[in-house]
C-alpha cells in the first residue's frame with residue numbers, strides 16, 4: 001500500500017514535469033490563475049542609454065504578454081570595457097538609472113528584479129569601490145530590497161581565456177537578505193557567481209524562499225561547462241523554482257557571455273531557455289503548488305542531517321591500520 005502510494009505520486013510528478021515548456025507557454029493564455037514571470041537576456045555594452053532602451057522594450061513586451069514580474073541580468077545597466085570605465089559609469093542607488101526603473105515599474109504596473117546594478121559604495125569618494133547589487137522594485141516603484149553579491153569572481157582559467165578579478169573594483173556584500181514576498185512567491189536573492197555556493201541557496205530556502213534568482217553574466221567557457229547543471233542542482237536541492245536572467249553575446253572587444261537565461265522548476269525541469277545567440281525572454285508560470293507538492297512528496301529538508309556532519313566528530317572516519 002505504502003509502495004503503491006509512493007509509486008503513484010512519483011509518477012504524478014514525472015508526468016507533471018513531462019508537460020514541458022510549450023504546454024506551459026500555451027497554458028499562460030488559459031484561465032490558469034498562476035502568475036507569470038518573464039526571464040530576460042540582453043547584450044549590455046558600455047552604452048548605458050542603449051542598454052536602458054533595450055531593457056525598456058523587453059519590459060514593455062513582457063508586460064504586454066502578461067508578466068507581473070520581470071527579471072533582468074547582472075550588468076543590465078552596462079558591462080564596462082575596463083576597470084576604470086566600469087567604475088566611472090557607476091551610480092548610487094538614488095541616482096538616475098534606478099530612478100528611471102522605479103518610474104517604469106510604476107508606469108507599467110510591474111515588479112522588477114534588477115540583477116547586478118553597479119552601485120557606488122558608501123565610501124565612494126575615498127575608495128572608489130562599488131557593490132554588485134540585486135535590486136527588487138515593486139509595481140508602485142518602491143525599492144523593497146537590495147542584496148549585494150557576496151562571492152566575487154576572481155578567477156584565472158588560462159586554457160579557457162578567462163581572467164577576471166571582480167574584487168579589483170567591487171566590495172563583497174556583508175549578508176544575505178530575507179526572501180521578498182512578490183506576486184509570484186517569496187523570492188530569494190543571489191547574483192551570478194553566488195550560484196556556485198549551495199550553502200547560500202539552502203539558507204535562503206530555510207528562510208522561506210519559494211524561488212531563487214541568479215541574474216548572471218557567465219563567461220562562455222564556464223557557462224558551457226557548468227551553468228545549466230548548477231541551476232538545476234540548486235533547484236533540485238532546495239525544491240525551489242530557479243529563475244536566472246542572463247547576459248548573452250559580445251559586450252565589447254574583450255568580453256562575451258554565455259546566455260541561456262533559464263527557468264527551472266522545483267523538480268529540476270527546465271521550463272524555458274533563451275538560447276545562446278541573442279537577446280530575448282521566456283515567460284513561465286510560477287505555480288507554487290509545484291513547490292509544495294515536491295516538498296511534501298520528498299521532504300529532503302526534513303531528512304537533512306547537517307548537524308550530524310558539521311558538529312558530530314564521531315561521523316568523521318578515523319584513520320585505521322596505524
Ligand SMILES: O=C(O)CNC(=O)[C@H](CS)NC(=O)CCC(=O)C(=O)O
Pocket residue numbers: 074075078079080086116132152153164165166192193196217218219222223
Ligand atoms: O563585471 C561586471 O560589470 C558585472 N559583473 C560580472 O560580470 C561578474 C563579475 S566579473 N561575473 C561573474 O560573476 C561571472 C561568473 C561566472 O562566469 C562563473 O561563475 O563561471
